[in-house]
Amino acid sequence: MNYTLHQLQVYLKIVETKSITKAAIELFLTQPAVSIQFKNFQGQFDIPLIEVVGKQVYITDFGNEIAEMAERIILEVYAINYKTLTYKGILSGRLKLAIVSTGKYIMPYFLSDFLQKHTSIELTMDVTNKSKVIDSLEKNEVDFGLVSVLPDDLNVEEEVLLENHLYLVGNKKSDYNKGPYQRSIFNEISMIYREQGSGTRAVMEKFFETRKLQVRKKLELTSNEAVKQAVLAGLGYSIMPLIGIHTELETGELRVIPVSGLPVKSAWRLIWRKGKKFSPVAQAFLNDIRENKTRILKNNFEWVNRF
Structure with missing residues (x-):
């Protein structure tokens, strides 16, 4: 086996998007470049990773197992990088959010100063609907969700933002x-x-x-x-x-x-699974919101009170 980290990243994006074309767009690569990387990766296995029926890409059972291991490898690489920065006294890591679509008018104001202070943090923010936000929390795929209606069947804690x-x-x-x-x-x-x-x-x-x-x-x-x-x-x-x-x-x-x-x-609520063990980045973000919420609301959202 002689696969590269880049090949793993390309393959994971194909698995996520179920499309070589979409993977290329999200990775800012050309479609031929993604196809070549995938072909070289597939060439190291005797069992197909994907099946193409018509124009639709389907991930095989074997392909899904390889994707799970590839994701663990990538996460470990990130962990090495984050650990190095931590030893230098730099807060680093990934902050993962899932927010309802209207939340895009709110969340950037609570992220801006925090991310400017901690430039080594990588942000992943999925803008979707309430059902998918709750699903992401339930699967422990994100640190926080942003909703205006609390879920009925998921035990969560909350910080009211606005x-x-x-x-x-x-x-x-x-x-x-x-x-x-x-x-x-x-x-x-x-x-x-x-x-x-x-x-x-x-x-x-x-x-x-x-x-x-x-x-x-x-x-x-x-x-x-x-x-x-x-x-x-x-x-x-x-x-x-x-x-x-x-x-x-x-x-x-x-x-x-x-x-x-x-x-x-x-109310707009930042929510998380009850009992969730926060990463240093997630805890720092929550602390920052609690310390600066009043200022953020005053500077950006006082206009709401006119109606």
Whole structure:
């Protein structure tokens, strides 16, 4: 056997993406370069690592076992590098986060100063929906998750970062520009929903169910950004977190429509598995948030209180 660390990294990316093309894109390499590296790696085994059916890549059972061992090897290499830096008094390692899609408007502000102070830390942040965040925590794939709705069936601890206010929102051409309106407004307008598994969707549906409101669902979209663009285009209305529409509210492209019972309030929470043993990097990050949260909120999120 004469495989290289680069070959292991390329193979792991193929396993992760189930595609040589996607692996090439994520590794910033050309597709031929990835194909050559994989061919050289596969050439050291008599058993196929992958099978290609049509254009779809499938990982064989043997390939999955090799991937697990390859990942352990790569992690040990990282550990060597981190240990070296630790002996020099430099905080280093990986910080792994999974955050709900709307969290991308929040999390960078809690990461910026920390990562600037500790330049040897590598950040991995998966921006997804609530269901996948919880799944990543359950599988212990990440240090922290960021959600606005706590999971029902996972024992977690939390650090509240910021209040989450959700309002009914329409575009600048909306006929509803006075108010406040009664909840009967929802009988008149078409609503745009997030997908199943979204925390925003869960909060919105709970609001409708507890008040026994009949709502016309016009569209279902898979990200806060997609919902925002649909509302901007005049395709309907939605109950949205303020945090993701700051610019559009300031420019007047979107407007908050005051309705009795709104806003719905929850909170953005950094969560982790109860009893989780933190790495030095994860513990340092949590300590940094607790020490600097008040300053971060004052400098970046005071505008929320105007609504």
